[in-house]
Amino acid sequence: MKKLRGAVIGCGAIAREHLAAVAQLENVEIVALCDLSPARAEATAERFGVSTWFTSHEQLLANIRPDLVHVTTPPSSHFPIAKDCLSAGLNVLCEKPITLDYETFKQLKRQAQDQNCLLMENQNFRFHSCIRRIFELLDAGNIGEIVDAQICISLNIYGPGSLYVDANAAHSAMILRGGVIGDFLPHIAYLACLCTGPVTDLRTIWSKHRGGSPLSTDEFRSIIKGERATAYVSFSGNGQPDGFWVRVAGTKAHVETNLFEPPRLTLRRLRRGEPSLTRLIDGIVEAKDVLKGSAAGLWRKLGGVSSYDGLPELIKRTYTAVETGGAPPVALDEIDSTVDLVDRFTREDFKL
């Protein structure tokens, strides 16, 4: 069987997740790696059994012609590297945020269309097992129509040893509009769009909760009006404990999950009957879901399942699209909507 050939540019933590996901695919091999640090490139190559590594992406592109290039470098270099790959006629799977702003994304999009190349952003939470479960429930009619969604991230960006507030070396996300929060906005944006449909209006608030912090902002809230539903989205750098909460309110049921702790998911249905009794039943069902989900979560952890739950599926579907020439797992227009929404979050309301 002829294998598809992949190459990875950038050998940091997220690259290891890509490489581990590819290692599960029988029909794909990574043929080359690249990192500015020779040691990091060599160490990653040794660890994942990749025979060839480079220290410049130009060298890699001059020597290797992969079927797909994974761009896993810091955000500032996504655009120039993706542009060079597309110019060479290569398909690209780029880490989020794919570009620093909407205008540069439009250039990439045009180039991908002109070159007839696949261009993907890592929107792995679309394929997260809990998100897929929510949409299965929706498709089965268990939730009814979506009325509202809440997508809320809490992350202790000030924790001990946090790279986000390293005063000696600025985090690579600090160049983003929205600072370190900007690193998470693509996930928030595409999950919101999934629930609301095309965005027609939004109101955004940026604030800073912790005085004396080197960050320009550490709290973000936005209310979105879409064609199908509304959404409340937020990022808190101070609220604890850490979590990535998704709550979908439908006309028949509410479903809630923490994407950091898959596969736990709770569903509260509309029940008929004596209210005090239905509340008891709801409580028992919810307790059962929590217990079952928590035990399954521990099992997954012991089994070495990556915390990037949806990434293997995204990568698998991307290679399938490359192989068959079929539709990519995320359409270019959907990526466009994500980048546009991130741009709108930060365009007018972001106050430094």
Added chain:
Amino acid sequence: MKVLVTGAGGFLGRHVVKCLLEHGHGVRAIVRPASMVPPWNGEVELFRADLRVSNVLESAFIGIDAVLHLAAATSGNEDAQFASTVVATERFLSAMAVSPVNRLIHVSSLVVYDWARAKGTMDENTPLQVDPYGMGGYTIAKVWQERVVTKFARDNSWNLTIMRPGFIWGVQHTEIAGMGRSFGRDYVMFGPLTRLPLCHVANCAHCLVAAVEAPAAISQTFNVVDGDDITVWHYLREYTRRTGQRALLLPVPYIAGYGIANLASFTSRLLFGNKGKLPSLLTPRRFESQFKPIRFSNRKLKQILAWTPPFGFEQCLNLTYGEKS
């Protein structure tokens, strides 16, 4: 001699700078831009730089006779430790390569050895880790840092000395990996009679300065331990007593802990193949690298550098915790 010290603001670095000054050397100390500077009272030339990002490292080598490279991360995730320890070293040595300086003393660690293959006594001939990826981020970073240093030294014909200290301890750094694990206020000792490769920070600094000064240290590698006569039980008893903890010290034979780790590892392989993940205590290789009951030799230090630790264990305890009342 004018010595350039990286990681000079760190726990070991501060002691090394003090010891170099006491031995009459000049010191240029590299300290991160946002880090506190120890009270050096103008005796030390300060060079502010973060080796991960600084673009002005070349000027740090002007007028330098020897480099003592201590900079390394001891905490953070695997990626952060690799960046702070390995990538930073690459950048630093790239700058050194365009300078005329050719004397480098690199501070590595005993973690670069393959503890599973260490038999009897760990010395400089013990095999090195060849597959560090199943270990923690610190081990991966230290193994790769030493590989990078060795390659640069070979490519540039530098006079290299590699120093591999054991468990470095001292004031506010009294909790060491080999002493077991705390559960609440109590401690479980895995192998209470296991000898520890202790290296008090004052002794370690003294040894590093001896390596800087001795031409015989060139092209040599040394394990740096004060000795191996202190057991886990002895160390932990002193630790709890001198920090005023009323803790229960629970001894567990090494073989029992190692057996449990192997059983857990076997079960994990059975259930999940090679993908399973276990905490370090239940990972046999990592368990061994913390608690394996072997001996540790500093014979080479004594033979080649004629070095003996200036402070005995009792003195080190007093330096660390204060004099016993």
